[in-house]
Amino acid sequence: MKEVRIKQGTQVMALDVSGKPESIKTQDWLEEGKVYTVVKVIRAIIQNKLGYVLEEIATNDPAFFGYDTKRFALPISVLEEMMKKGEIEVEDRVLEKV
Numbered sequence: 001m002k003e004v005r006i007k008q009g010t011q012v013m014a015l016d017v018s019g020k021p022e023s024i025k026t027q028d029w030l031e032e033g034k035v036y037t038v039v040k041v042i043r044a045i046i047q048n049k050l051g052y053v054l055e056e057i058a059t060n061d062p063a064f065f066g067y068d069t070k071r072f073a074l075p076i077s078v079l080e081e082m083m084k085k086g087e088i089e090v091e092d093r094v095l096e097k098v
Helices: 074-082
Strands: 011-014 036-045 051-056
Touching: none
Parallel strands: none
Antiparallel strands: 011 036, 036 051
């Protein structure tokens, strides 16, 4: 299986907007279904989590490491473009009726 690597400039869609930290202003939080541009990926070593820094949002909390990557998905248009460029592999299967 080929690993999908998120690069600077990749667009991701927010799916899980629950659990906004109190220290983050509402205007600095995610909107469900909105597409954001990844500026960089940060690893929070102690928490063992990865987070996105997003072009569209500048957070007001210096302790905030980024938006947990588990909150996002790649829009289908981004997946299709990555497939065209050969950046991800897709396995075709024909499923038999069960």
